[in-house]
Amino acid sequence: MKVFFVLAALLAAGNALPIEERVNGENGWFIPKLDGSFEWMEKQDAEELLANGAQMEGRISTNAVNFYLYTRSNPTDGKEIKAKASSVDASHFNKDRGTRFIIHGWTGRYTDDMNTRTTKAWLSKGDYNVIVVDWARARSVDYASSVLAVPGAGGKVGEMIKYLHEHHGLSYDSLEVVGHSLGAHVAGYAGKTVGDQQVHTIVGLDPALPLFSYDKPNKRLSTDDAHYVESIQTNGGKLGFLKPIGKGAFYPNGGKKQPGCGLDATGSCSHGRSVLYYAEAVTEDNFGTIKCGDYEAAVSKExxxxxxxxxxxxxxxxxxxxxxxxxxVNSAAPFGKIE
Incomplete structure (x- = not known):
């Protein structure tokens, strides 16, 4: 990983665009840092960094991905499963239930609130196979390093889905893959790996914007990655995409900032609201919507x-x-509004 830090430092040292000309996601990106601050990177420099990193990715780094199964028989104590018959057979996996894969974002781990909250929501609705993904490279201190790991992590999720389908009867038709932030793009690569839009539904919870391009759908979550892709966009233009990602794109409060988050300088509150909204939507089905002519109308609340x-x-x-x-949406729970 040291190579990435050095390369990033060299690239960042170039002539930067004036602040007033910087458009996040268009001519560069504001890259998040662990302390909540951001560092601007020109688009050309970022794409060079990603290209060089991708060449080295398979040779120098590990990309561990683990899977933890939760059911109503073990709602809080996840059982790690592997792509082996002995492992799955010894678990509570049941092919006759619907299956939900849940994927965390940057700095996350499988025991985080995003995963436990979403797991609890689905198990309150039925005895699903809820499989929480833990991808270790999400915990790289360098955001770009985690981005480089997304295709490989998504590929491993996709291979696990195919294994469960081919050997243990998992139904694609009752499968939903849910990913937050960088995890949304991991979900996209999982769908690409399974192929032919066989994954039934992918839900992207505020899919991450930094270092992803709207005009490169093959390198991010896109509409073609599943039979149906839904995006819930809550911090658009900062940590998440503003332009529509899914076949169904939903813009709570216009998709940029969320009520009750205050100033929210880092965007983390609004970014995280996508998870709270989704979990509430699963349990309460209480988020009414207004159809818009296009996403600009949704953003401007017109x-x-x-x-x-x-x-x-x-x-x-x-x-x-x-x-x-x-x-x-409301500024506090319950967040959903219905007519």
């Missing part, structure tokens, strides 16, 4: 006041949703 029949996060969205939706 979609009228007539609620649609669509609820954000609903399982049925895979069969009826296509387009961009404004989502009114």
């Amino acid at each position: 979609c009228g006041s007539t609620y649609s029949s669509v609820r954000m996060g609903a399982v049925t969205n895979a069969y009826m949703v296509d387009g961009d939706y404004y989502v009114p």
Whole structure:
């Protein structure tokens, strides 16, 4: 990883665009740092860094990905499973249940609130196979290093999905993969690995923007990665994408900042709200939406006041949703609003 730090430092030393000309995600990115601050990187420099890093990725680094199964029989004590018959057979995995994969973002781990909250939400609705993914490279202190690990981590998730389908009867039709931030792109690569839009649903919770390009869908979560892709965009233009990622793109409070988050200089509160909203949507199905003509209307909250029949996060969205939706929200739980 030392090579990445050195390369990044060299690239960052070049002539930077004036502050007023910097557009996050367009001509460069504001790269998040562990202390909550950001460092600007020009697009050309960033793409060179990613290209050089990708060449070295397979040779010099590990990319450990582990899987922990939760069911109503073990709702709080995850059972690690591996792609081996003895491992899966000794677990509570049941092919007759729906399956949910949950994937954390940068700095996360499988025991984090994002995972436990979403696991609890799904198990409150039924006895699902909830498989929480732990990808260790998410905990790289250098954000770019975690980005470089996304394709490999997603590939391993996709291989695990295929293994469970081929050898243990996992149904693609009742499969949903949920990823937050960088985890949303890991979910995208998992879908690409399974291929042919066989994964039924992917839900991207504020898919990460830094070092990802809207015009390169093959290198991020995209609409083609599953039969249906839904994005819930809560810190658009900063930590998350503002342009629509999914076939169904949902914009709570316009998608940039969330009520109740205060100044939120780092964007972390608004970014994290996507998880809180989604877990509440699973349990309460209470996020009414207003259909918009395009995402710009959703962002500017100019979609009228007539609620649609669509609820954000609903399982049925895979069969009826296509387009961009404004989502009114409260500043505290319960966050959802319905007509």
